[in-house]
Amino acid sequence: MMESEFEDNIWTEKHRPATFKDLAYNQKYTKAIKRLINSQDFPHLLLYGPPGAGKRTFTRCILNEIFVLYSNYHIELSPTNNDSHDRIMVNNMIKETAESQPLKREKTKGKDFKIVVIHDLNLLSRSAQAGLRRTMEKYMSECRIIFQCESLSRVIDPLKSRCALVRVPAPTYDTVAERMKDIAKMENLSISTKTIDMIARRSKRNMRKAIMLLQIYSVNFTSISDIGKALSLGYEQIISEILKDLISEQSATRVKVIRNKFYQLISKGISTECIFVNLIRFLMQSDSLDSNVRYEITKLACEYDFRSKLGARSIFHLEGFICQAMVVIKKSKIQSGYGV
Amino acid sequence: MKGGLNKYFAGKTKSSTNKGDKKEAKLKSPIKPSTPKKKKKVEEKKESGSTPRSKAGDKKSSRASNKSQDGKKSQKSTPRKTKVEFTPKSPASNKEDSASRPRTRKRLKRNTQDEDIDLVNVKASNKGETSADYFDKFAHKEGKLKKKATPKKATPKKSTPKKATPKKSGLDKKPTPQRRSRRNKRVDSDEDYREDPEEAKELEDCISDSLDLENVISDSDQTEKVEEPISRKRKPAAVEEEKKRGKRLKFDEKKVSTKRLETKSPSKEASSRPTPSDPTPLEGVTFVFTGLFENISRERLEKFVIDLGGRVTSGVSGKTTYLITGYKLEDGREVNTSSKFRKAKEKGISTMTESELEDHLKRVLGNKHFTFEYYEDWTDPEFCKKRAEGTLDDKATVNPDSSAAAMTKNMLLTEKYKPITTKDLVGNKSEIKSLSEWLKEWDDVHVRGNKKKVPMSRGNYWANAPRLNARAALISGPPGVGKTSTARIISKELGFQVLEMNASDTRNKKAIESLVGELSSNKSMDYFIQGRDNSKRLTANLSKKSVIIMDEVDGCGGGDRGGIAALIKVIKVTRTPIICICNDRENRKLATLINHCFEAKFTRPKESQIIGRIRQIASAEGLKIDDKVIGLLINQSGSDIRQVITQLQIMLTTTKSLSFKDIKERISRTSKDKILMINNFQAANKLLNKNEFDDMSFKERMDMFFIDYDFVPLLVHENYLGAIDHGFQVGLNDLKRMANAASYISLGDTVNRRVRGNMEWTLLQDLGFTSSIAPCHYSEGQCHYPRFPQWLGKNSSTIKSRRLINELKKSMGHRAQCDRKTLLTEYLPLIFDEIYKHIEKDDIEEAIKVMDSLNISNDQFKDHVLSLLMDPKRKAKLDKIPTKAKTAFTRAYNATHKTSLKAKKKKKEGKDVEMDQFDPDRDEEEDISDDEDSEEIEYDIEEIKNKAKGKAKGKGKAKGKAKAKSKKK
Incomplete structure (x- = not known):
């Protein structure tokens, strides 16, 4: 096992459950899956669920159940965004994996197939997904595919119908908090329940994020004070700044300032969607605006997020949103009497 | 009689x-x-x-x-x-x-x-x-x-x-x-x-x-x-x-x-007794000049006016009688944007253009044939001397080189009537004059070391002052105004041998450097051809000076990597004048070159200037043509003389005389499209300026978009905010206009995606309206000169970031089981914190252990992790670490990772060689990436310094430049 060479430093990896036994939650599903796998044959799987729900962990457990962990009999693919050659890549990969002979057959616990894991299925282009249909059927005898994705919306129906769909729901707050407590214990980190609770809330039931934040907390802070601010990640800070800018002043000059901040985010590879989602999240948290105004802005955000999906240059849509939102805010300011 | x-x-x-x-x-x-x-x-x-x-x-x-x-x-x-x-x-x-x-x-x-x-x-x-x-x-x-x-x-x-x-x-x-x-x-x-x-x-x-x-x-x-x-x-x-x-x-x-x-x-x-008129006809008249003049340089014009008894002051005041405006300002803006012009308007002082002044002087001097062009000639001592010696070549403004009359019959008119002397060149008189002065005095300045004093006029930045003492000249201007001809003719007239390199030659670093050898010995090809005859060689060729003309320097690209950098190097030491020619002065590749050149900015000659020449040619060819017709032709071709002559030739094939009516019909068939004469920046400028926008019909606006349907929308997006900008007092209506513009731009992008993604090119009209015309309609603003779209640079850094994340993901593999976004937003800060925690405590071994466990190399930490990090606080932390600690860390890392270092060193060496050449292209790349990049470079430098002292020089320079540039911004 490659792991033995180095110790994992990232807690999410270090404390990732390896077997179904260790899997703390979703007991109901695990049992069903376990049964399925242990039967002689099992279908292609499509795991879906929100980020941090445990899809990867789930996959890992499955693999571990079938093979020994980190086997030669499975291969993991994660397609890149906007890759125009993904169709060829995925098909060839599956073909080659399926056609080559496993080196040590006896390790597969009698299962005569290999497994291809494809992460982020929703990022696969339509043509690649379509290409998979035939491949999946053709090499059914030699290999199984486990797909993972956050949402099924971009997955074409034929693929869905060829797989057993498994929804992996996000863990509850309690589960998250409990797991964090366990990890803190394992890492000898003294942490108050209050802090844990806070981190759990911040993580939005995202297990991975929760553990990440816990580790960041452990590295940077020994005291609890000021934890909310310190924990916020770089991009979140910039987005909240943008929101502040937007609310405090409405002018072309200000739009230019905001444009630069958007560029900062975009040039680092933050997606438009992520920006919109966070903007609205922060907007809903802030109480400086009237709820009607907030809803109007949210409506705009939806519209421009949609447009950004249709278009290609995210800055155009972000800016369109900002300008429209400025009008809305200005109007409400004038109505309430403190406008210019 | x-x-x-x-x-x-x-x-x-x-x-x-x-x-x-x-x-x-x-x-x-x-x-x-x-x-x-x-x-x-x-x-x-x-x-x-x-x-x-x-x-x-x-x-x-x-x-x-x-x-x-x-x-x-x-x-x-x-x-x-x-x-x-x-x-x-x-x-x-x-x-x-x-x-x-x-x-x-x-x-x-x-x-x-x-x-x-x-x-x-x-x-x-x-x-x-x-x-x-x-x-x-x-x-x-x-x-x-x-x-x-x-x-x-x-x-x-x-x-x-x-x-x-x-x-x-x-x-x-x-x-x-x-x-x-x-x-x-x-x-x-x-x-x-x-x-x-x-x-x-x-x-x-x-x-x-x-x-x-x-x-x-x-x-x-x-x-x-x-x-x-x-x-x-x-x-x-x-x-x-x-x-x-x-x-x-x-x-x-x-x-x-x-x-x-x-x-x-x-x-x-x-x-030589002059006119019967008053010797000081302009006595009591006060002039103020603004801008650049076409037929006479401003200094000479001022002197001339003073000679005639007029007063010249630098600022507009109540005493000013006339404000004389040039065709444009020194910095390229319209004349009517100058402060003098505004002042004059306020005070009700009458303004005159160059030609109006000329007319005025004609009246005052009682000489209806007075022109500035002339005056220039007669006040030029060189000219007078020649005249006195009788060596003045005052024949032929049209080709005297027609000894083989039979041959010329089927020649291209553009060849046949190509200019032979400076007199033949149309327009840009003052630029040509200053250029030829520069060339004439080159030897004096650079060989004998008599540096010229650079005139400083008020309000002129040091950077804008003419670099009279430069070893090279740069002629810039639109195509067809005679830049290359000027360079050749001037050289010829001043007795220089011309060596020419243009875009068809390879102009990479090596080729240009090989020129240096030729330059230092200062011989031209003739030397070798006629060199067999000893006596000839001694008399004729050794004394012959030469000049190098680098045509189309802005076309240096692709295969000519390092060409411009090498050219600059050559310019610094050359013993031979070099004249560079380019179309686009604003080209970023030329930014460094410009600093080493004496500049001559050519503009399109005015209609009136071209008419005379075309008339001559037409009549020489036996074509009867009306001035009005010529004017039409000139307008249609956007003042491109070559184009007009070509059209003449086409007409000659069928007819011997042309009326206005005929030509109208013809022109629709043969003319060069007017819109082809405008570049994409000018097009965007026209759209973004309310006045010009209003002047255009809808079709014309659409034409502006079609000049470059890739680039104009980007320019509009980059600049519409600047055009709208209304300071602090913002009304709701202003905001609404802005929002409408932004909304249309966003809509335009969706159309754009559709056009390109689905090849639905019929939607191009829609794209034009939504992405360019509608936003400009709402912005109703002013725009001096459109800024280069940031989007292009930002987009490439987005792509770079994406690549870095992918690389990082690849090397980390199962150590970070997550998608890319999570890796970027959550893992990276954590990774940084983990590593930093140890470096801070000076626990280098532990830090290296962490990096190894994540399979992140030292390079990756610097290149990938640091440049992807968004949190300014974390970066600030890294700056606090003393350089000593950093170097110690690097040394320790290198000691434990010898094998990987070797490969890296090889790579680095290769890189350094490249960097030493001070490559502007590389510079650009760095410029495009974010400000954070400069920090990354900084960190890099320390490492390189320790690895191989002195090798960091190139990078240091690059960094300095990058910083300077970001400051400029």
Whole structure:
């Protein structure tokens, strides 16, 4: 096992459950899956669920159940965004994996197939997904595919119908908090329940994020004070700044300032969607605006997020949103009497 | 005849602009024919007018006698016959005739007794065929002679029967004002002594006539000008002969006139006596100048005005009489945006353009042929010297190089009439002048080390001051204005040998550096070709200077990596002047080059400037064409001379004359599209400026978009906010307009995606409206010059970030089981914190352990993790770590990762070599990436320094530059 060479430093990896036994939650599903796998044959799987729900962990457990962990009999693919050659890549990969002979057959616990894991299925282009249909059927005898994705919306129906769909729901707050407590214990980190609770809330039931934040907390802070601010990640800070800018002043000059901040985010590879989602999240948290105004802005955000999906240059849509939102805010300011 | 007189008069006036003549000018009063002074003046004129004719007659007769072996005795007298005959025949100048004829006779008598054959007889028998034959035979020579000696002749001749074919009539043409004046001047000095009181009265009569006839003359003038160029195509042999004759003639005259000259030496001064007008006609008038001028440099113009008694001040005040505006400001903005212009408008001070001033001066000086172009010539000492030596090449504005007449018939007109001398170049006079001065003084400045003082005018940044002492020049301007021609001609005229490199040559670093060898020895190819002959080599070629012309430097790209950097290196040490030529001065590749060059910015010449030249060519080709038509052609081609000439050639294939109506029809078929003359920045500018936007029809706006449907939307997006910008006081309506614009831009992007993604090019119209026209409609703003779209740079750094994340993901593999976004937003800060925690505690080993466990190399930590990190606080933390700790860390890391280091070192070395060349391309890359990148580089430097001291130099430079650039921003 490659792991033995180095110790994992990232807690999410270090404390990732390896077997179904260790899997703390979703007991109901695990049992069903376990049964399925242990039967002689099992279908292609499509795991879906929100980020941090445990899809990867789930996959890992499955693999571990079938093979020994980190086997030669499975291969993991994660397609890149906007890759125009993904169709060829995925098909060839599956073909080659399926056609080559496993080196040590006896390790597969009698299962005569290999497994291809494809992460982020929703990022696969339509043509690649379509290409998979035939491949999946053709090499059914030699290999199984486990797909993972956050949402099924971009997955074409034929693929869905060829797989057993498994929804992996996000863990509850309690589960998250409990797991964090366990990890803190394992890492000898003294942490108050209050802090844990806070981190759990911040993580939005995202297990991975929760553990990440816990580790960041452990590295940077020994005291609890000021934890909310310190924990916020770089991009979140910039987005909240943008929101502040937007609310405090409405002018072309200000739009230019905001444009630069958007560029900062975009040039680092933050997606438009992520920006919109966070903007609205922060907007809903802030109480400086009237709820009607907030809803109007949210409506705009939806519209421009949609447009950004249709278009290609995210800055155009972000800016369109900002300008429209400025009008809305200005109007409400004038109505309430403190406008210019 | 009167035309001639008048012209001559004008010519004289022109000469008055000579500085030395100022005092004499006082003696003369403004043009009032009746005043005695005037009379005297006109007498002079008259005299001089007649003399050349006799001169010509002399020539003719001598020529005829030389040719007496022809056996045709009757012809002996013919030349004179024709000569004399022309004058009386002119219907417009009967009166004058009576005055000039006797005088002529007198002159002839005075000059050469035996030549004075019975003039009356000759006149009577003149109509015979012989004279016509003779004329045919010696048409060329005569034309020349007349041109040289008798400016007056031209008009009367027009009416002679000999003007049967257009070609012949062309020979009779009148000299251009320019040439005329020079000639007149020469003639002047010879003839002042011939003042004859007897004739004064007769002349007086004529004068009033001639003035009356001015209109008529100017009309005929025009038609004649059209025919001008033919005569220039004299055969070389004829020219030679003429020269000989000219010499003899001079000699003859001298013989006759020496005596008088000696006694009346002061008359020489009087000869250059200027206009009858007030010497300081501009006294009490205060001028302020703004911007750049076309036909005359600003300094000279100011001096000129001062010479005429005017005052020149630098700022507009209540005392200012006129504000003179150039065609553009020094920084390229419109003239009416200057503060002086605004002030003048406020104070109600009248403004004049260059041409209006010219007209004004024409009036003031009483000289309707005054032009600035001229004035430049006459105040140029070099020119005067040449003129005095008689070496002035005052023939041929149109191609004199037509020895092989048969060949030229099928030549391209653009080749046939390509400019040969600086005089042939149309427009950009002041730029050409300064450029040739720069080249002329190059040796002085760089070889002898007499650095020129750089003039600093007020409000000029140091960076904008002309780099007179640069070793290279950079000519920039739109295509077809004659940049390359200028460079070649100037070099040729100043006796330089031209080595030319253009886009078709490889111009990478190596090729340019190999030039240096040639440069240092300063020899041109001729040296090697003719080098066999020792004596020749010594005399001719060793002394020959050369100049390198680098054409299309902005086209250096792709394969010419490092070309510009190498060029700059060469410029720094060159012993040979280098002239670089480019179209787009704003090109970022040239940014560094510009700092090492003396700049000449060429603009498109004005319509009026081009018309003259086109008219000449058209008439030389026998194409009758109206000025209005030429104007139309010029407008259609966007002032591209080459284009207009090409169109002429197309027309020539079918017709010999063109009316306005014809051409309208034709133009729709042949013209170069107007919109092709605008670049994408100008197009965006037009859209973004409310005034220009409103002036355009919807179709024209659409055309602007179609100039570059990729780039214009980007430009609009980049600049619409700047155009809208309304400071702090913002009303709801302003915001609404902005929101509408932004909304349309966003919509436009969705259309764009559709167009490109699905190849639905029919949607391009929709794209144009949504992405460019609608936003501009709502923005209603002002835009000086559109900024380069940031989006392009940002987009490439987005792509870079994406690549970095992928690489990181690849190398981390299962150690980070998450998608890319999570890796970026959650793992990276954590990874940084983990590693930093140990570095901070100086626990290097532990830090390296962490990195190894994550499979992140030292390089990756710096390149990937740091550049992807978004949190400024974390970065600030890293800065706090002392350099010592950093280097210690690097050393320790390298010690434990020897194998990977070796490979890296190899890579780095390769990189360093590249960097040392100071590559502007590389610079650009760094510029595009974010500010954070510079920090990354900084960190890098420390590492490199320790690895190989001194090697970091290149990077240091690059970093410095990157920083400087971000500061500029």
